Amino acid sequence: MSHSNIRNKIEQLLSSADIKIGGNRPWDIQVHNDDFYSRLLAKGSLGLGESYIDGWWDCDRLDKFFHKILQAKLDTKIKTRTEFFEVLKSKLINLQKPSRAFQIGLQHYDIGNDLYRHMLDKWLIYSCGYWNNASTLDEAQEAKMDMVCRKLDLLQGMRVLDIGCGWGGAAKFAAERYKVEVVGITVSKEQARFGKEFCKGLPVEIYLQDFRSLKGTFDRIFSLGMFEHVGYKNYVTFFRVVKNCLKKDGLFLLQTIGNNRSVTKTDPWINRYIFPKSMIPSAKQICAGIEGLFVLEDWHNFGADYDKTLMHWFWNFHENWDAIKKKYGESFYRMWKYYLLLSAGSFRARDNQLWQIVLSANGVPGIYKSIR
Known part of the structure; x- marks a missing residue:
């Protein structure tokens, strides 16, 4: 998928939650690195959080941003291979067994x-x-x-x-x-x-x-x-x-x-x-x-x-x-x-x-x- 297509896909997803890239409302986001879009598509919530820590995007009110994201259930719209393997691991292994308690x-x-x-x-x-x-x-x-x-x-x-x-x-x-x-x-x-x-x-x-x-x-x-x-x-x-x-x-x-x-x-x-x-x-x-x-x-x-x-x-x-x-x-x-x-x-x-x-x-x- 081309960079422009990836960006359009992300913009459409965010738009469905009333979030605009480059908008001026408190819950809109400002993107500082164009690689943000491919990182988000590839890694889902992990990519969203890591790119924020790295300073690739900002938002005046993250609480309002996530309120809108979760109300629109956008967290269910992007599935990644990482999430599949996390589910598989949780099924096969007791992740909270005594040796991991601390x-x-x-x-x-x-x-x-x-x-x-x-x-x-x-x-x-x-x-x-x-x-x-x-x-x-x-x-x-x-x-x-x-x-x-x-x-x-x-x-x-x-x-x-x-x-x-x-x-x-x-x-x-x-x-x-x-x-x-x-x-x-x-x-x-x-x-x-x-x-x-x-x-x-x-x-x-x-x-x-x-x-x-x-x-x-x-x-x-x-x-x-x-x-x-x-x-x-x-x-x-x-x-x-x-x-x-x-x-x-x-x-x-x-x-x-x-x-x-x-x-x-x-x-x-x-x-x-x-x-x-x-x-x-x-x-x-x-x-x-x-x-x-x-x-x-x-x-x-x-x-x-x-x-x-x-x-x-x-x-x-x-x-x-x-x-x-x-x-x-x-x-x-x-x-x-x-x-x-x-x-x-x-x-x-x-x-x-x-x-x-x-x-x-x-x-x-x-x-x-x-x-x-």
Whole structure:
């Protein structure tokens, strides 16, 4: 295909999403390198992201650009050989097996606590906030954590497990506000190190540990934004581990990004640059994983709140960039900006969801009272 034909094809695709090359609207793009078109056609989403990092194109509002791209479902219009082999690999190999469990910690969560302290709220919560009555990021994250504690009906003295505890913010919140004992696990060395200091003086223990090696029993268990790293081949294993660790009258709350369709892989660019071996589950996949193990008590979707959370993360990251740019560099800035605003656009387009799911080991007597 000639260069002009490739460019025309890309222009037509973008036009169907109301995006113009060289246009003057915030979501229009400016192309600086003519090789952009062939790179996009050959490599799809991977080529789109890599060419942005390389400075081949720009857009004033990437969040609006991706909102339009995903609303028009352009992500389904270009298929590449790379994507075919990624699907094949995910079918043949357990990409999230125990020997790979700590890879995500090294590549994403261990890149620098300074980055996350400049981007996140005061609790360092790296999952969706709850904006129902909140006006700031701190308020939204506290509202989310308080809702989690109320959904679990936490009572003083309970023993609680946090699977994927991050920097310890949710464990600290639960211990301080609800007077419970918390055990948190993470696959990130930096998170574990920071979390132990952050929760010092509280009945909180934090371990560097894969979920598959969990032992002990707990009154309540929660997991906020970790399930996306489990992988579809391990869903049943994950839920069995939770069931084995949960008391017979216990409750488990799972917060996860949700997919509108069942897949076995993630976006190629996200997989290479942001979250290696990650995968967003569908409702069907989650329900298949819990079948015969749990009673489904409550399913709450507030995916639109992740758009707002991600925009606040980006604003914090952008406004504080001068403090950390010497360490990370311009290419990192473009990569991280792309990641945050791509993600915001995906929730705005309702291409991704955010679910809080409450499960009981044997069914709550009478009726479970939903909390919002």
